[in-house]
Amino acid sequence: MRYAIYFTPPPNDALTMIAANWLGRDAFSGANVKLPSLRAIEGLDIAALTEEPRRYGFHATLKAPFRLAEGKSEGELLSALLHFSASITPFTIPRLVIRRLGDFFALVPDAPVSELNQLANDVVVAFDRFRAPLNAVETARRKPEKLTENQRHLLERWGYPYVFDAFRFHMTLTGAVSEKDQDLVERQLAAFFAPVLDEPVEVGNIALFVEQEPGAPFEVHSLHPLSAGVPVSQRVKPQHISD
Template identity: 45%
Template structure:
């Protein structure tokens, strides 16, 4: 039994990008195992990736939530399967390495509105499974200086960065100071250049569960077949 669930985009297990992401972060959510970090220059990859490690390599679609009273994991699986059977795969111009504030991520190139529509469907159609956030959780989120719209989304949907505030990204680091983020960016760019990221296809959604140690495990990946 997992304490929280999440719906993410994760690259198909066994593909080069999925394998790199697992090794880079040090956690393979598909296999449920820790991974040795790659040797990239003199970077302390473990320190750079400490914050996002537990989630595995992913792009958030519906952020972690506790199951609401009366709901079950099996019912959540069934509902996600129905959604993915009706939703179509999303084609992006590509993914590119970018700075998002103080952290690094892969972000979509070009128009990503169709991905926003998919994420909005997951947030809204599966919301019946989400227990409301606690006062502590609300206070923690509000510490990020939310806008009025983001605060309203936090109250309604349990997370501030949804719907028109959604920005898809595959996280590659925690918050870094300026010298470190420059070094990591310089080291990552040639490593990522080895992968076919343009164009890029979002072809499935993954249900994950958080274990008692805070690590996320892939439960099932559902193809988008609508």
């Protein structure tokens, strides 16, 4: 089993629901969702286009997937998430936009949000004690030969090459898109997500995702509300989705 600490909005959030419709799967329920029928990109296989992000579920990575370190338990991880989330103040991303990152598309903040970078940095450090060292297969999966020297160092030290200065908050929407199709896909994504792109996104929780076995789809295990500065009477308890 592998775990990952991600950000994703709550299950009833409009962004969550439209993203599940686009990707074809709800990471909260694990249920498949009928893929949209889009005349504008007829000739493209949407199921293939979204295959990789569909397996991981709609999310932004804070702590990349990891196996538990020897001597650590899921209960200890959940306890640490409870205490950590209680120390973080909720904040808002004013606006997300569709952006091409290399050969894939994702939702990213329209402008830098310093709280996002700080949250990601803190999660990486705080939960590294729960991460088992990468094995040879896991290291090879990251294609270290294509990474910069600094990224290889980050991979070796933290189990993921895109942390700290190399971190960029993004919520992946596609796998690799051929250059000839990128403009078309970008326009379709912008139209599909238009109803929610002008809405601010509240970062009010972090989520624990689980992969039950190698290659299985990631599902939301539990949501952990950020509650520093929130009056005790208004605090929400962690939500265990599998309960």
